[in-house]
Amino acid sequence: MPEFITNLLPDVVLQYIQDWGLLDIGAQHIGLPHFLIVGAILFALGVFAIITRKNAIMVLMGLELILNAANINFVAFSRFGGMNYDGQIAAIFVIVLAAAEVAVALAIILNIYQTYKHINVDEIVELKK
Amino acid sequence: MEQIPQILNDLQSNVDFYGIVFIMFSALVVGSGLMTVLSKKMMHAAVGLLFTLFGIAGLYALLAADFIAITQVMVYIGGILTLIIFGVMLTSRVTDIERKTDAFASVSNTAGVAIGIACAAFLSYVFVSTKWLEIPVATIxxxxxxxxxxxxxxxxxxxxxxxxxxxxxxxxxxxxxxxxKN
Structure with missing residues (x-):
């Protein structure tokens, strides 16, 4: 932290930064919880997209965010949690399943668009007319 | 307050290249994830998803999972994102008409924000407060x-x-x- 910033901050704030480890961002400090928290935030963003968006493709993007959050956790546990390659292979299978899921979901969405001329999930109540 | 210079010394010694790269990729993931979720136009959301997926590939590289990082770039960015962009282009009109939504739209937005924040807060609390058995792989x-x-x-x-x-x-x-079908 540069000198001119630390001169501006009061001592109490510096003490808090020290106690909470807010600036412990070296390689020896960044561990499992940091990556898990990034995954948690990504998961929350995906849940938000799935709940609030009306467009079916936006719901699909939220689903992708959730799958990626799970993947980050798998790879983080394979690095730090002793899963050691098993977590990475689980991540590979998640990627494969995501590819298959997106292909089928987009095919269904295209079919719905040909039927309804829109893909608003609030108004679609049946797959055929 | 004579321990403050010691604190400054610690702060300076605790920042290194790995940490800065981690912070940058995490900010990229979270920021473009927010762009994906919040943008009104579908194509902007797709571009946000591109940067999110790229940042996640960077996080995999930081976690010493090079094959997963390459697979992420090739399968997600090269395949799935292309499919999604084709879906966006095939299902959107030239003039983006505002679809009518039901009366619960604002309620749904509020509930979505509340549930999202609750999810993030609860999961972060669990992840931070749990004493994980951390066994880093011995040699990268x-x-x-x-x-x-x-x-x-x-x-x-x-x-x-x-x-x-x-x-x-x-x-x-x-x-x-x-x-x-005809």
């Missing part, structure tokens, strides 16, 4: 491709075959569903 391997290939051909062979058959069935089914 030069590359993980050999090990992953060996494991896929031995321990996970059945799952590998099932995934291959599933992909074949899914793509045949997708082609059948998407074809216009």
């Amino acid at each position: 391997p030069d590359g993980t491709i050999t090990q992953i290939g060996t494991l896929l051909m031995t321990n996970y062979f059945a799952a590998f075959i099932v995934a291959a058959v599933l992909l074949l069935i899914a793509f045949i089914g997708a082609a059948l569903i998407a074809r216009r």
